Amino acid sequence: MTRVNFINCFTYRGKILKLLLNYRLRIRKLILSQDRDSGFTTRNLYVFITNGFSRQFRNLALVLTVIFFIGCEKETINLTPESTLLTLNTSLPAPCIALTFDDGPDPAYTGMILKILKEKNVKATFFCVGNKMKKYPKITKRIFDEGHTVANHTIDHSNIANKSFKDAFTNIMRTEKIIDSIIGSSQKLFRPPWGKIKKEQKDSLSKYGFKVFLWNVNSKDFAISKYSPYMIVDMVIHGAQNNDIILFHDSDYKGKESRMSTVIALPQIIDILRAKGYVFKKAEDLTNNNKISETKENLLWE
Ligand SMILES: [Zn+2]
Numbered sequence: 001m002t003r004v005n006f007i008n009c010f011t012y013r014g015k016i017l018k019l020l021l022n023y024r025l026r027i028r029k030l031i032l033s034q035d036r037d038s039g040f041t042t043r044n045l046y047v048f049i050t051n052g053f054s055r056q057f058r059n060l061a062l063v064l065t066v067i068f069f070i071g072c073e074k075e076t077i078n079l080t081p082e083s084t085l086l087t088l089n090t091s092l093p094a095p096c097i098a099l100t101f102d103d104g105p106d107p108a109y110t111g112m113i114l115k116i117l118k119e120k121n122v123k124a125t126f127f128c129v130g131n132k133m134k135k136y137p138k139i140t141k142r143i144f145d146e147g148h149t150v151a152n153h154t155i156d157h158s159n160i161a162n163k164s165f166k167d168a169f170t171n172i173m174r175t176e177k178i179i180d181s182i183i184g185s186s187q188k189l190f191r192p193p194w195g196k197i198k199k200e201q202k203d204s205l206s207k208y209g210f211k212v213f214l215w216n217v218n219s220k221d222f223a224i225s226k227y228s229p230y231m232i233v234d235m236v237i238h239g240a241q242n243n244d245i246i247l248f249h250d251s252d253y254k255g256k257e258s259r260m261s262t263v264i265a266l267p268q269i270i271d272i273l274r275a276k277g278y279v280f281k282k283a284e285d286l287t288n289n290n291k292i293s294e295t296k297e298n299l300l301w302e
């Protein structure tokens with residue numbers, strides 16, 4: 001009886017192998033989730049398959065395991081249409097995304113965020129407040145030393161839309177000099193506090209060589225009483241699209257509020273976006289900078 005079944009196994013080999021291939025994926029997932037280091041071995045599989053078998057069927061299980069592995073090899077080769085599809089997908093340019101952090105440097109949270117970015121191998125742009133950079137030059141230098149960009153967010157986090165261009169420009173240039181004094185250079189990358197800037201101010205800044213950045217996705221991590229880390233992750237993941245700039249805060253501009261929500265949400269956001277195929281770039285390195293003025297929050301140039 002066993003022999004007949006065994007022959008049938010070969011008669012319906014294709015079907016069985018397909019079934020086993022599906023099981024292979026499930027089992028592999030299970031084994032990996034149980035013990036990441038043990039990996040996926042024949043022994044693991046054999047133990048798994050034979051687990052529910054009585055003693056007399058162990059040999060059959062062993063044979064099935066062997067067929068299964070040979071079958072997997074064959075199936076991989078036979079999956080030509082899907083393999084082609086995969087190749088086509090990977091040949092498409094990967095979507096890009098930029099993470100930005102405003103209102104720092106902060107003695108508590110900037111370091112935690114830098115640690116996460118280092119672990120995840122992501123480079124970002126930090127729009128820093130001049131007075132805080134003066135107060136925390138070591139943290140400012142560390143941002144730069146770890147490969148991120150230190151950019152300009154005014155000297156005192158003031159609303160430049162309420163200022164004359166002369167006053168706004170003086171404020172921005174003083175901040176630029178602070179950046180230069182700490183890291184030895186500055187790139188004229190500016191983000192106005194609250195995204196508020198007049199169109200003529202923006203145009204004049206452009207004439208002086210500044211690039212002005214807003215954002216496309218607001219993580220709302222500043223509203224700590226309203227949004228949990230989970231909600232922040234959810235908002236960012238569902239709002240993000242190719243070439244988007246995401247707004248986070250590594251500090252409270254008044255220096256009073258916690259930014260732990262940002263610290264908790266950030267690793268998950270990076271992992272999920274990466275799993276979706278996104279490549280992380282600095283805001284100034286995104287190719288489609290025109291998109292910056294089309295913010296989803298209607299925070300257009302005022
Ligand atoms: Zn700000």
